[in-house]
Amino acid sequence: MRYIERWALMRNSCPENLSEHSLETAMIAHCLCEIGNLRYGRSLSGERAALLALYHDVPEIITGDMPTPVKYSGEEMQKAYRELEKGAAERLLSLLPEDLRPRYEELFFPDPKSYLLRLVKAADKLSAYIKCLSEEQAGNREFRSAKKSTERILRSLSAELPELSDFMRDFLPSYGRTLDELIGEEDGEEMPADHKI
Template identity: 65%
Template sequence: MQHNFFATISRMKYIERWALMRNSRPENLSEHSLEVAMISHALCVIGNVRYGKHLNAEKAALCGLYHDASEIITGDMPTPVKYANQKLKTAYKEVEADSENRLLDELPDDLRPAFEGIFHAESTEEEHYMRRLVKAADKISALIKCIEEENSGNREFRTAKSTTEESIRHLAAEMPEVTDFVNEFLPSYGRTLDELLTESVRPKTQPRNS
């Protein structure tokens, strides 16, 4: 029997984000999801290494990869519309959940439980915190897009940048991993490849004379 799950997931590359905005370079859902996956993983690693957490960083990366998969069916609904009021927010959540279940229905019965664990959160404190970090990674990825557009001379994203920065500040107040990533990694975005490679080459520390 044939199953359509992965063929459907592969269509993320056809879903363009920021549809209501003038983009200097279009961004598709596949690109965004990869970036969210990497940042989600990094945030969990920071939490584990620096703050004594016990987060599943590998699962966080998978959650990041699939976090917007429902948009293959719904399309990328602009944030101002999605959260315009509680009624719309609730309705969209229902549509999103239905779309995720439709995707899961495309899996064989024996594989579905493994993927349900990615799409649907477990009711543990660690899982809840990990999912919040994935949400933070989503916001950081959006901010990176705003920075890139701003650096290209496009002023279209200035309001989005401001509101996204405010959202990240609220998240960082409760999650130190977000603060660390923003302080240590975000400043490098927007630099040229030559600048990134030059700055990454540091002289080796010379041993002290005994």
């Protein structure tokens, strides 16, 4: 997965591979579940969500990362891409030892109606949005359109997923801050004496 470059048709200030994206998606999915459990009385498995997120783009090992505007350019294209992804997942599954296949089949083909998978898909969109923010902050204007369209999708999803709305409110602002800003050592603030170099 580390060899599959994301956003390949766009100029990237900081390239991102599928492994990096999957890890970030897993961490966000886990957090969304924790928010759901603590704030909304749900009984979600954050561990299961993280695992689903780690494997959510596995078919791209074979297909590569299809640009989103192409993937969703029409109903026919969406259907064709779903079939391609399904075939790629089935092929990867067939390469596993037979006794392990049922365990991975659950990860490659999760229940499409489950609330957990909806949170994983939201985490996937959040990861894409965070990438757009990062590129924009680096002065890369090429991600503006992707940012706007992803933001529209997230706003729509957040109407049905309060966990997503909370994450966007509570965590997204941090993604635009430097480490110094996050830990309170911004703009000339003195570091404690025991932290000076």
